[in-house]
Structure formats: structure tokens, C-alpha cells
Amino acid sequence: MSASAVVFYILSFFILAAGLLAVASRKIFRSAIWLLFSLTGIAGLYFWLQMEFIAAVQIVVYVGGIVVLIIFSIFLTQQSGKDLPAPVRSRAIFSVLAAGAGFMLTWLMIRRYGFHPVGQGTIDASVGNIGAQMLSTSEHGYVLPFEVISILLLAAMIGCIVIAIKTKPEDK
Amino acid sequence: MGSASLIVLFFAGVAFAAGGIAVARFFVKGTKNLQKGQAYECGIPTTGTPWNQFNIGYYLYALIFLIFDVELVFMYPWAVAVKKVGMAALGEIVIFLFILFMGFLYAHKKGALKWM
Amino acid sequence: MFLKKYISDVFGAVRSLLKGMRLTGYYFTHRKEIITQQYPDNKEEMKLPERFRGEVVMLHDEKNEHACTGCTACELACPNGTIKIITKFDMTPEGKKKKALDTFIYHLELCTMCNLCIEACPTDAIKMAQNFEHSVYDRSELTKKLNKPGSKIREGVE
Amino acid sequence: MDVVPQNMADKPFPGEVHPTAGGGILVTKLDEVINWARSNSLWPLVFGTSCCAIEMMSTAAAKYDWSRFGFEVARATPRQADVIIIAGTIVNKMAPVLKRLYDQMADPKYVIAMGACATSGGPFFYNTYSVVKGADHVIPVDVYVAGCPPRPEALLHALIALQKKIREGVS
Amino acid sequence: MLSIENITHSIDAWLNSMFHPTVVLLVESLIVGICAISLFAVLGLVLVLMERKVSAYMQIRLGPNRVGPGGTLQTVADTLKLAMKEGLTPDGADKFLFNLAPFVVIIVAMLILAPVAFAKGTQIWDLNIGVLYISAVSSLSVIGILMAGWASNNKYSLLGAMRSGAQIVSYELSAGISVISIVVLTGSLRIQDIIASQQDGWWLFKGHIPALLSFVIFIIAVTAETNRAPFDLAEAESELTAGFHTEYSGMKFALFFLAEYVNIFIVCAIAATLYLGGWMPLHIGHWTGFNQVMDYIPSSLWFMGKTFFLIFVIMWFRWTFPRLRIDQLLNLEWKYLLPISMVNLLLMTLIAIEGWHF
Amino acid sequence: MNKEELKVRLEALLLPPTFEEGAEWTTAVVDPAGWEGFARHLRSDAGLEFDFLFCVTAVDWRTHFTMVYHLTSTLHRHTMVVKVKLDHDHPSLPTVSDIWRTAEFHEREAFDLFGVVFTGHPDLRRLFMTDEWNGWPLRKDYEDPVNMIKL
Amino acid sequence: MIQEVGTTEQGELVINLGPQHPSTHGVLHLVITLSGETIKKVEPHLGYIHRSIEKMCESLSYRQFIYVTSRMDYLSSHINNHGCALCVEKGMQIEVPPRAKVIRVLMDELTRLASHQLWWGAMAMDVGALTPFFHAFREREAINDIMEETCGARLTMNYMVPGGVMADLHPDFQKKVKEFIRFFRTKIDEYDELVTGNVIFKSRMEGIGYLSAESAVSYGCTGPTARGSGVSCDIRKLYPYEVYGQLQFEEVTATGGDCFARYMVRMQEMRQSLSIIEQLIDNIPEGEFQAKTKAVLKLPKGEFYSRVETARGEFGVYIISEGGTTPYRIKFRSPGFSNLSALDHMARGYKIGDLVAIMGTLDLVIPDIDR
Amino acid sequence: MNQVPLSHILFVSTALFFIGMYGLFTRRNMITMLMSVELILNSVNINFIAFNKYLYPEKLEGVFFSLFIIAIAAAEAAVAIAIIINLYRNLRSIDVEDANEMKF
Numbered sequence A: 001m002s003a004s005a006v007v008f009y010i011l012s013f014f015i016l017a018a019g020l021l022a023v024a025s026r027k028i029f030r031s032a033i034w035l036l037f038s039l040t041g042i043a044g045l046y047f048w049l050q051m052e053f054i055a056a057v058q059i060v061v062y063v064g065g066i067v068v069l070i071i072f073s074i075f076l077t078q079q080s081g082k083d084l085p086a087p088v089r090s091r092a093i094f095s096v097l098a099a100g101a102g103f104m105l106t107w108l109m110i111r112r113y114g115f116h117p118v119g120q121g122t123i124d125a126s127v128g129n130i131g132a133q134m135l136s137t138s139e140h141g142y143v144l145p146f147e148v149i150s151i152l153l154l155a156a157m158i159g160c161i162v163i164a165i166k167t168k169p170e171d172k
Numbered sequence B: 001m002g003s004a005s006l007i008v009l010f011f012a013g014v015a016f017a018a019g020g021i022a023v024a025r026f027f028v029k030g031t032k033n034l035q036k037g038q039a040y041e042c043g044i045p046t047t048g049t050p051w052n053q054f055n056i057g058y059y060l061y062a063l064i065f066l067i068f069d070v071e072l073v074f075m076y077p078w079a080v081a082v083k084k085v086g087m088a089a090l091g092e093i094v095i096f097l098f099i100l101f102m103g104f105l106y107a108h109k110k111g112a113l114k115w116m
Numbered sequence C: 001m002f003l004k005k006y007i008s009d010v011f012g013a014v015r016s017l018l019k020g021m022r023l024t025g026y027y028f029t030h031r032k033e034i035i036t037q038q039y040p041d042n043k044e045e046m047k048l049p050e051r052f053r054g055e056v057v058m059l060h061d062e063k064n065e066h067a068c069t070g071c072t073a074c075e076l077a078c079p080n081g082t083i084k085i086i087t088k089f090d091m092t093p094e095g096k097k098k099k100a101l102d103t104f105i106y107h108l109e110l111c112t113m114c115n116l117c118i119e120a121c122p123t124d125a126i127k128m129a130q131n132f133e134h135s136v137y138d139r140s141e142l143t144k145k146l147n148k149p150g151s152k153i154r155e156g157v158e
Numbered sequence D: 001m002d003v004v005p006q007n008m009a010d011k012p013f014p015g016e017v018h019p020t021a022g023g024g025i026l027v028t029k030l031d032e033v034i035n036w037a038r039s040n041s042l043w044p045l046v047f048g049t050s051c052c053a054i055e056m057m058s059t060a061a062a063k064y065d066w067s068r069f070g071f072e073v074a075r076a077t078p079r080q081a082d083v084i085i086i087a088g089t090i091v092n093k094m095a096p097v098l099k100r101l102y103d104q105m106a107d108p109k110y111v112i113a114m115g116a117c118a119t120s121g122g123p124f125f126y127n128t129y130s131v132v133k134g135a136d137h138v139i140p141v142d143v144y145v146a147g148c149p150p151r152p153e154a155l156l157h158a159l160i161a162l163q164k165k166i167r168e169g170v171s
Numbered sequence E: 001m002l003s004i005e006n007i008t009h010s011i012d013a014w015l016n017s018m019f020h021p022t023v024v025l026l027v028e029s030l031i032v033g034i035c036a037i038s039l040f041a042v043l044g045l046v047l048v049l050m051e052r053k054v055s056a057y058m059q060i061r062l063g064p065n066r067v068g069p070g071g072t073l074q075t076v077a078d079t080l081k082l083a084m085k086e087g088l089t090p091d092g093a094d095k096f097l098f099n100l101a102p103f104v105v106i107i108v109a110m111l112i113l114a115p116v117a118f119a120k121g122t123q124i125w126d127l128n129i130g131v132l133y134i135s136a137v138s139s140l141s142v143i144g145i146l147m148a149g150w151a152s153n154n155k156y157s158l159l160g161a162m163r164s165g166a167q168i169v170s171y172e173l174s175a176g177i178s179v180i181s182i183v184v185l186t187g188s189l190r191i192q193d194i195i196a197s198q199q200d201g202w203w204l205f206k207g208h209i210p211a212l213l214s215f216v217i218f219i220i221a222v223t224a225e226t227n228r229a230p231f232d233l234a235e236a237e238s239e240l241t242a243g244f245h246t247e248y249s250g251m252k253f254a255l256f257f258l259a260e261y262v263n264i265f266i267v268c269a270i271a272a273t274l275y276l277g278g279w280m281p282l283h284i285g286h287w288t289g290f291n292q293v294m295d296y297i298p299s300s301l302w303f304m305g306k307t308f309f310l311i312f313v314i315m316w317f318r319w320t321f322p323r324l325r326i327d328q329l330l331n332l333e334w335k336y337l338l339p340i341s342m343v344n345l346l347l348m349t350l351i352a353i354e355g356w357h358f
Numbered sequence F: 001m002n003k004e005e006l007k008v009r010l011e012a013l014l015l016p017p018t019f020e021e022g023a024e025w026t027t028a029v030v031d032p033a034g035w036e037g038f039a040r041h042l043r044s045d046a047g048l049e050f051d052f053l054f055c056v057t058a059v060d061w062r063t064h065f066t067m068v069y070h071l072t073s074t075l076h077r078h079t080m081v082v083k084v085k086l087d088h089d090h091p092s093l094p095t096v097s098d099i100w101r102t103a104e105f106h107e108r109e110a111f112d113l114f115g116v117v118f119t120g121h122p123d124l125r126r127l128f129m130t131d132e133w134n135g136w137p138l139r140k141d142y143e144d145p146v147n148m149i150k151l
Numbered sequence G: 001m002i003q004e005v006g007t008t009e010q011g012e013l014v015i016n017l018g019p020q021h022p023s024t025h026g027v028l029h030l031v032i033t034l035s036g037e038t039i040k041k042v043e044p045h046l047g048y049i050h051r052s053i054e055k056m057c058e059s060l061s062y063r064q065f066i067y068v069t070s071r072m073d074y075l076s077s078h079i080n081n082h083g084c085a086l087c088v089e090k091g092m093q094i095e096v097p098p099r100a101k102v103i104r105v106l107m108d109e110l111t112r113l114a115s116h117q118l119w120w121g122a123m124a125m126d127v128g129a130l131t132p133f134f135h136a137f138r139e140r141e142a143i144n145d146i147m148e149e150t151c152g153a154r155l156t157m158n159y160m161v162p163g164g165v166m167a168d169l170h171p172d173f174q175k176k177v178k179e180f181i182r183f184f185r186t187k188i189d190e191y192d193e194l195v196t197g198n199v200i201f202k203s204r205m206e207g208i209g210y211l212s213a214e215s216a217v218s219y220g221c222t223g224p225t226a227r228g229s230g231v232s233c234d235i236r237k238l239y240p241y242e243v244y245g246q247l248q249f250e251e252v253t254a255t256g257g258d259c260f261a262r263y264m265v266r267m268q269e270m271r272q273s274l275s276i277i278e279q280l281i282d283n284i285p286e287g288e289f290q291a292k293t294k295a296v297l298k299l300p301k302g303e304f305y306s307r308v309e310t311a312r313g314e315f316g317v318y319i320i321s322e323g324g325t326t327p328y329r330i331k332f333r334s335p336g337f338s339n340l341s342a343l344d345h346m347a348r349g350y351k352i353g354d355l356v357a358i359m360g361t362l363d364l365v366i367p368d369i370d371r
Numbered sequence H: 001m002n003q004v005p006l007s008h009i010l011f012v013s014t015a016l017f018f019i020g021m022y023g024l025f026t027r028r029n030m031i032t033m034l035m036s037v038e039l040i041l042n043s044v045n046i047n048f049i050a051f052n053k054y055l056y057p058e059k060l061e062g063v064f065f066s067l068f069i070i071a072i073a074a075a076e077a078a079v080a081i082a083i084i085i086n087l088y089r090n091l092r093s094i095d096v097e098d099a100n101e102m103k104f
């Protein structure tokens, strides 16, 4: 096994372990931190896949944005020092079984299905290419989604504000 | 060096921090007393725990930040490509920013950027 | 209109900030403005004003004589009991008993350098010295005996 | 308030004087280096209760400038401070706070009693019902400096004395 | 001429000639690791001393001058002292996260080092997304602060951490836009490309007013991002005693302290790279003679000079200005810096497309 | 208004106080029961308008207590002193902290050091001493063998 | 009770500021109820430096008790001593020689300057600017040197005695003071440049900690705190003592009622003090510096109240004498005590950072409050 | 990179997906549920990238999809948290069960 493969397995282990802890930890703040580690690990995986841009985006958006937001909302809404209630036993068993079964099923399907590279040649997933393709108005260009994203963000922002501000006067 | 450097730097960081902390562990025998481990609050025993709900006005900023952060992410590839694409890119970004700026104005108007 | 105010706000702010930076920058570049006196190294040239009150001392002349009659005026004048005078009875040549100073105990750790004792002393036996280096590791060292061992009252002081 | 004088409740005041830790003098090379470092980097806790604190500030200020010795990094939290300069009177209500601050400091830690009040109660020794007669009734003190207030040079002298004490490995 | 570039190359060549590639990789990793660690240590010592001296001179006093010649060993003593100080963990804290936080902060500071070009050809990893990588990774450090603040179980810490959370994320935006406005000019995120594009002059001079504006905004934003005064609300001493690191002592505190200074160094290095050409000597257009003279000064000196100058400016801020209040701080970002930098970016784009820059 | 005019003006009140002579300022003596009403008059009656309570003192006369209020008017610039005599065993007096806000702290101080109880005070607690402190230190009969070293 | 919980229902946080805290200037203990960053309530807890001075004075003679009062408001120690000396003189009907009067006023004004300088530095430090503190101390040191030369101490001088001052002026006094005035005139402009005009500082100050004139009076505020709200309350003007009646100076008032108004009042007061010193420094009458008094002072039976204007406001000394050598009861009316009581009123609804600024502009000296 | 077969990467993403599922099932708290959803979205992203890399190396479609997914995830998280906070303000609880009771 080459060094690179070793790195991959360590990373995957890290991602899965942190993910598992994130959903299992009883302390909500720790849970958020484990989620953070898991997401960082995924960014590492992208680095390993030589998709640096996506990795950076992953860090910027998930780690720098979403997790911070989650932490803030934990401060706001939770007794973050208290333990979360343990899941109901029956429900936990059901969940484990369901998730396990689902996992097995999918895994079997994946094993059965052979993946074959379709395309030939490679394209450098550099930011330049991404940018060029994003801005191009040709058939494979993504300029429309690019603009649509801004509308989506606008909608999200307005939505957030409307929802979050709604109860403000009563607070004051 | 390539991406291996990340691993190297990561471990350098770990080693640095761990080394520093270990020295004190090894050499310093701290005295123990009852009050040492308690939280510091200007010399007065704390009451209650900060791990509680906490009324903060910061989260709206974080919400809006997240939106702008995503916008920023899309602007990196744009910025790299802008010279190649030329004027069209400027137009595209003007539309893009204009739409977001609307949201910004809206937020401003609604008072989301005012401190609560 | 709004834009104009906005821009002039920004400019005014930047101007005021730059002003402050100019001042600190001036001090940064002008070493002659530094007023630091390097204490332990400047001991020689350090001159304290003669009125500075550092501690109470009793004046002894070369014959190891002082002017204190043991009248306890200073003890009474002292607001916080810094001075304890222990008197004894000396025999005068005429065979009369005379009150005299035995020990002048001075609690430096209590003294507030208020000068009241000096004012009160009728014979100017004590005065304020300029010594200020009183740091000790053990506070009992601060309790001092002001009259030197074997000293006695100067002739003619009443 | 809930300032229970934890350490004072059981013993009536003036209580006992805390002895300063001392004794074993260490002389190995390593200790020498460590003591050199410690003595030259005494970060004081921001702690001043009354008039003496003003003279402490003067010591920090430009004319006397204790930063020449590396003392200027005044920390507001006891966790990061090395030395408490007790600048001012300690009263009974403050004593538990002082004790607590001292307790919460990370080892090694040192104490300087600045001024008559901290050394012995000073002007408030007699006829007062609320003043602690010397900070060493509350916490062990390494260096005492008399004066009311001691002039800045006197405080510097005390700091140098403390450096000497540390360097000799006495505490 | 002795330059860092030559040294690294010769070491690399020598290693490759002697050993198996894997061994070479390992040895090089080791060298890089040691270099990074010593860089950290040296930076910490130098910058702290510099800060103390700068503050002293601005405050008409002498500053440390008794420990070692001219006080140069002062920070060494401080570091040793901190290392020899008990690192206590409060009882009520979340011990695991409490001890993890300094690691996170330090590791993040380490990782940002990767694409920084210290001199011509001296760079740990010339990543193709250089500047994006830096802004991405540096956004991680906020997590370390939040973690520290929360895990301390101390009200001051928590307040400080949340302030700094809001502050860092906000200022990331205008810092990001400032970076983008330079990327627009260079058309690449790669640090070497950015530096190379300043062959004939630094962007600060070539880019007209918009470049200047974005430079100013960038400096302000990074000052805020590194929690430096006047934006040091996270550790506002007169309000929250020591902010998020109130409960940290000894080496754990030192690591936060160090990370702060290393972060300053890195952001200043980035600012120098983006606007002042990194290690690129001062070149003016086609004045070949002048340019050649400038080239005689080693590139590492250029880089360090620029970076330290910017660090000095940031220190200058600190010792001049009062601290902002938290709402003013966020106002500054959202009402002034962000709109201005957005408009500025559009101007910059125009300049870039039309080629109006020099 | 000078001293005499003030005296005349005060005598016209519903519950006229008695006066003490020989002091620097007009000195009125009232009893605890009438104090609150009197205070309201002083504060709001036209021509009096004593809006500035600048000193509140409690005095232990061994047999009784006196509360001394120094009042001044920022409008008319006249000053007067009001004394209220209190019982020694159970000193108690209605509060005036709703008339002059500053009285809130001053009364707490008097309570803390003398044990004078102000009825209706919003927050009557020890101010200087710790809550578990025993005794009223500024009373003349206060003895504290532990803390107080007599010279 | 709130303190039991630490956090109330609405996500409010109860936090202790002090007694050991950089911005409380000593050992003030504030219990703050916060909602987010907004202050809901401030509750001052005093007594961390309550030194029982009033009790102590009951056993000190009239000569002795003066020195303790310099430990109360140590920044205006001269002025405190002055108030006490005045009260004793009032009781004993001692006529103070004119030279002593002028010396006293000179010293008072120098003290006021030193106090305001320290306040300026400390206040700038509270709002986060560290350099002004050092600049302020440079000027303060100059005053301290002058003081030390004449009075023999830097901070707690004990220079006033009943009937005059303890010692005559030092021969160099006039020269040094003139030098200082010239020096300080240039520096006070630097103060404006460094802090007053600074946009950050201004925005930290303006509109913060509003105190209306009515509440200022009702809370018993005096000194610059009240004058910042437009209440005229300068004892030097209203009830002139010593030579203040013959001097040309203005009572500085501002109408803003916010922190900036209080700040400006103090800045102006420094200039006024300078002009008072300038008026007096060349006109020190010759003569005795101390009236002849008996060795043991005995106040007649009665009550004596005297007030002076310290750097923080009105300082009152109320002596009740039974005719003995010691006061029967002595009460110090300290300006800070009343000013502090308005803190809660002023701070509600503002942020923590504002609280620090408000406390800065109140210029609290805690031993003065606790006594 | 080439020594690791695609299926191993898929294993990771699938496992992560079901870990997220498990969290979604067991957690009652909206914030933790949101965290689980983030995990699920990430697992999908991994797939996009991996497929792009292994199967269609000449295209960038996968990259774009994951880019947009990240953008949408961010928007979704923002809105979700706004809703959670709003709910919390009204109900003083963010338990899903409690939220069910309140119909609005």
C-alpha cells in the first residue's frame, strides 16, 4: 500500500469516526465539534482527490460558516452544558437496524455494480477552468445556475430575515 | 513539496503544541487547593453556569455572513476567469452582485444589521 | 445627499485617525521624548528633594549622642501608634532621678510618613530621612530601634 | 452577597500569619536557567485596592517604567499572572477575594506587599473594625515594602529584591 | 549570491543524489517540520519583543532593556517562564475541548504557512489555490476560539469567544473581497503567479486608487480578523478581563498568544504578497537599471521587510486607537467596509478588463 | 431665601417643625412620624423645592439616634438641615429614597453602620460590611475584640 | 434571587465585574445582569475597601485626623485635607493667613490637574487606548515633582494643617510651576489630538450614559458628573472658600448629559485650573504660612459642616463635637458615593463596553466611596 | 490516489450517509438533526466528486454539482437555523415533538 493510500484510509477512518461521534455524542457542543472534524476530514479527502478548490470551498462554507452558525444557535437555544436526553432505547435499536440494513443494501449494490471510467483524458479541475466554464454561456456553461444561485441566496437571506425578525418587536 | 506538506505541517503543529505543554507537565508540580479549579470571575465565586441559553444578537450577522460567504465562493472562480472572459464577466457579476445587494439593502432596511 | 454624507463621514474618520497616528508616530521616532529614569542604575545621580519623607531617623552626633529626652510628644502626636518610647530613669550627677530614653521603637511598617511626629518633637531629635529602599523578606525587620546602642542624650538638651 | 469568607470563617481574625514557602535551595544548572527566566518575567496581576495602586501605576508609567525589567505585561486574570502586588489596604471583605485570587494563580506565584497597609495595616492598624492587619494574614508574602505609599523606586527595589529571591531559589 | 533559494535547491539535489525518494521525502518533511517549528518560535520571540519595544517608544519609555543585551532576551525569558508554569485546567471545564483548543489554533496557524512564499522559490507548497486556501484555513481559527471560550466554562470567556466569532466571520467577507480584487488583476490564485504579475511594479502602485482602497480595507479587515486592537473585543482587557483565554495559563495560554502573533505575521505576509509583491523587489516599469540594482537585495529581505513594515503598521494601530464597541465594530464592517469593497471590486474589474492598470 | 425667611416659610407648614438655634443653616427637628410628609413638602412645595439631598448622617447619642439630612435647593440656593430623633433600641424611620434617589444608598449606609431601619426602602441590605457581619460598627457601644485593636 | 441562578429565564446572564477588574479602578464590585451584551441592571456592591475611617477618626485628634482623609480620595488628597482643615478652622474660628490661603488654592488646583490627568489616562485605557495613559502620567509626574519638593510626598502629602499649611513653599516652586504651565499648555492640545478628536473615541462617548439634569440632582451627583448634565454645582463658585471668590474662572458646564459631555467638562476644567494657577502664581502674598494655634486643638460643642470642590465633586466634612479633643462623630460626604448611585440609572440599556466608558467618565475612586 | 479503488470511497460516503440517517432517526433536537442532514449532504458531495474524478475525468460536471450543493446546503442551513431560532422563541424548546404540537 502506498503512502497515499494510507493517507486515504486514515482520513476515511477519521471522517467516519468523527461523524459517528457527532451523531452519538450527548453533549451538543461536542457534537458540533465532531461534526466540524468530520467536515474538515472531508475537505482533506478532497485535497487528497486533488480537488483543491472544492476542498477550500468545503472549508469556507461548512467549517467557517455553517458550523459557526450552528454553534451560535446552540448558544442561543440550548442549555449547552446539559446532556441531551439519550435516545429512547427502542428507537435507537430501530435506527441502528434501519441504518445498518440500508447501508448493507446500498453497499451490496455498489459491490455488484462495476464502475468503469467513461471518459478519456483529463481536465485540470483548476479554478481557472471552473471559472471559465462557469461564466461561459455555451451549452456546457453554468452561467445560468450562477445567476440563479444569487437569486437563491437572495431568497434565503430574505427568508432568514423575515423569519428571524418576526418576533422581534415582542422581545423588545 | 506537494500536498504532503499539509500532513507535515499538521504534525509539526501537534508536536509544537504538545511539546510545549508537556514540558510544564513534566517539570512543574502545581499546588492544589480547593479554589484553584473554580472559574475565575474577578475573585468572586461564580454563580450559575455560562453553559446556558444565552441571549445573543450575533446570530443574525452569522446568518447573513453565511449567505455572503457562499457568494464569495462563487466569486473566486469568476475572478480568475474574468480577464479571459472579458466584458461579459463584468456584466454577469454586476447582475450577481446587484441581486445580492438587494438582499443586503433589504437586510439593512429591516434592521437585521442593527445591533439587538 | 446620502452619498455625500457617507463619503464625508468616512473621510473625517480617516483624518482623525491619521492625526492620532501622526502623534504616536512622532513619539516613536523621537527618542529624546523618552523620560524614563533607569532606577537601579541611576542611584548615583538620583537626587530626592530634601523634604521627601522616607523614614523617621534619630540624629546621632559623632559622640553617639542624640537629643531625645523621652518626652513622648512624638508618640502622642503620631496618629497611628508607630512610635513606642520606652523610658528609663537615669541618675543625674546630683543624685536625682531623671526620665530618659531607653528605647525608641519605630514601626516602619506602620508609619505613614505624615511628619506629625517631627513637628511635635520639641528638641528636633528626630527627622525624616530620604531613604526609601525598605524592601525586606521578613516584616519583623521593619520594626526598628532608632536610638543606637549605647547612645545617650546630648548634654544640655532639656 | 454570597462572598462567604471561606478561609476566614473558622478562624477568628487576625488568624495566623502565613509563612512564606522557603527552604530547599536548588542549585542545578537547569534550575538556574529556570529561575533566571522566572525572575525576569514577572507578570503582575492587575490588582490595586487603593492609594498605593496609583504609585504602582506610576511605576508602570513612562518615568519609572517597570517594563525595563519585563514586568509590564500586567494580566487581568490570575491564571496568567506570576506575582500579585498587593497595592493597598486589604479589608475583611476583600480578604477572601484576595485569597481566592491567589489560590487561582498558576504555580509558581509570588506576592509583594506594597505599602504600610498591605504590610501591617498601616494607618488603619488601630481603632478600625474592618482592616486586615497585614496581608500575610491572608496569603504568604514574599517581599514587604514599607512606605505610604512607597515611591515608585521603592516598588522597583522590591521587585528587584523579589528577583533576587527567585534567582537564589529560595521560594 | 547566497540566497535561500539556492540553499534549498542544493539540499534537495544533494538528498536526491544520495537517497531513495521515499527517504528524501521523509527527510525533507522533517526539515520542513523543524523549520516551521523554529519559524514559529522565532516569530513569537521577535514579534512579541517588537511589540513591546514599539509600544514603549510610542509611550515615551524605554521598554525591556535589562534582560540580555538591550532586552533582547526578554521574550526568551518570558517563553521559558511560560513553559515552566503550571498549565491548569479548571474543574468545571470541558477538559477535552479545553485542552484541544490551543492545538486547533496552533495547527491552523501552521497549516496557513504552506503557501506563503518566503523568498524566491522558497515555499512549502505552491498550491494552485494559494490565497483561497489561506482565507479558507484561517477561517478555521475561529473554531479554536469558540472552543476555548465555551470549554472554559467561564462567562468572560464565552462572551469573548462569541464576540470574536461574530467579528471574525464578518470581517472575512471584506478581506475576501479585497483578495478577489487582486485576483481579478492577476487572474490566478497561485501565490507565485501573483508575485510574478508584479514583475514591473507592485499592485499597490499599479492598480490606481481601487488597489489602494482595497489594500486599506484588507489591512483593517485582517486586523480585525486577528483580534488585534482596536478590534480586540474578544480579549478586551478592560471589559472581559482576558476574554476567551481567561482560564488558560502557562503554555496553553502561550500557544494562543503565539498563534495570534503568527497569524499577524501571515496576514501581513499575504498583504505584502498581494499588494507589495511579496519577495519581488521594487521594480518600476522599464527602468532596467533601477530594477537590477533592486535585485541585488536578496528576495527574502524584501519579503521580510515588507511584512515587518505591515506588522509595524498594525502595531501602530494598536497603540494609538481606542477600542471599538461590538456594535460599532459590526457596523463598520457591514455599513462601510463591505459596500465599499464591493463597489471597489467592480471598479477593479473594469480596470482589469480594460487594462487600465500600468 | 435667607435663614429667617426660610424659618417663617417652614412654620407655615401643616406640621411645623421645631428649630434649633445657633447653627450655620436653618435646622429643623421633626419626629419620625411626620418626617415623610415633611420631606415631601420640602421637595415639592413652591418656594422650598429642596431637590438636592447632599448629606445623610446618622449620629449615635448613646440615648437616642439622630438622622441628619442636609438639603439644598438648586433652584433657590438655600440650604437647611433636618434632624430626626430616633429611639435607641429600635431605630426606624420611613425611607425618603423615593423622594431623593440618592437617599437609597445613604440610607443603606446608615443601616449598615448604625442599624437604623428604613421602612419601605426598596433594598435594605448591608452595604459595606459582609452580610454575615454582626453588630453595627459605628455605634458608640460597638465592641469588636477581634478586629479592633485599641490604641 | 437572581444570584442563585446565574442565568435567568430569559437567557440573561449575571456576571460579576470586579472587585479585581482592570476597569473598576480599584475594588468596586458590580453585579451586572446582561441580556446578550445589553445591560439590564447594574448593582454595585461596596465595602471591599471600607476602612472604617469614620470610626477611626473618632479617636484621632483634630490635628491627626486630617492625614487619614488623604487616603480617602487619594487623587484629591490636598483638597480633602483642605476640607477638613476648613471645618476645624470654622469650629475654632482660626483666621488663616492670606499666604496660606493662596498656597492652599494653588495646591488644590495642582491636585485637580493631576487628578484629571490620571482620569484622562485611565479613561482612555478603559476604552482601549493604551498610549494616553503613559502620556498623562508624564504630566502627572511633573506635578508630582513639584508637590514632592514642597510637601515631601508624591501622593498623600498631609500638607494642610489647621490654620495653614505645614511648611512654606519651596523656593523653586514658582519657577517650576510656571515651567509646568508652559509645558502642559502644549500637551493638552496633544490630548485633544490623540483622544478627543478620534472618531472611535467620539463614537464610544457620544450619546452614551445619558443622565438628565433632574436625575443628576436627584441622585445627588456633583462635580463634573453633574456639570456634564448642565447642573451648576461648583462649590468654588457657589459657596466660595479661601480666595476662590476673588478669582476669574468659569464654572464649566455642558448640557449633553452623556459621556462626552462629562469628558469635555473635565477637559475644560483642566484649562480652567491652569488659568487659576496662572492668576495666582505671581501673586502669592508674603507673610505667615500658618496661623498660630494651640498645641492641642479643642472644638467647641456644636456641629460644623464645610464643603469643598474636589476633582470628583462636592466633598463635605461634618463634624459633631462634644467639646473634646476628638470629634464625637465625623461624617465625610464623598462625591463618589452619590455619583456611583446613579450608575445603574445611567448604564441600563447600554453595552458592557459602554458601562466601562460610563464608569470612566464618572471617575470613581473607590476608597473615597467606601471610606 | 490510483491505488484506492472507487468503491472504497463510495464505502466512506455510504457509511457517512447512513451515519447521518442514524442521527436523523435518533435525535429529537432540531439542531442535531440539522447536523445529521449536513452529514448526509456531504456524503452525496463526496460521491459527486469521486465519480467525476474516477469516471469522467475530462469533465467538471461533478465539481459544479457539488459546488451548487454546497451553496444550497448553506442556504438551507441558514433558513433552517432561522426557523429553529424562531421556533425556540415561540416554544422555548426545539424538540421536534414539541414543534409538532404547535400548528401554525
Ligand code: SF4
Pocket (backbone or CB within 6 Å): C056, C077, C078, C079, C080, C081, C082, C083, C110, C111, C112, C113, C114, C115, C116, C117, C118
Ligand atoms: S511620620 Fe507620622 S506615622 Fe510616621 S511616626 Fe511620625 S507621626 Fe507616626
Ligand code: SF4
Pocket (backbone or CB within 6 Å): C067, C068, C069, C070, C071, C072, C073, C074, C075, C085, C120, C121, C122, C123, C124, C125, C126
Ligand atoms: S523624639 Fe522628640 S518628641 Fe519624641 S520622645 Fe524624643 S524628644 Fe520627645
Ligand code: SF4
Pocket (backbone or CB within 6 Å): C112, D050, D051, D052, D053, D087, D088, D089, D114, D115, D116, D117, D118, D122, D123, D147, D148, D149, D150, G071, G156
Ligand atoms: S499604605 Fe498608605 S498609600 Fe498605601 S494603601 Fe495604605 S494608606 Fe494608601
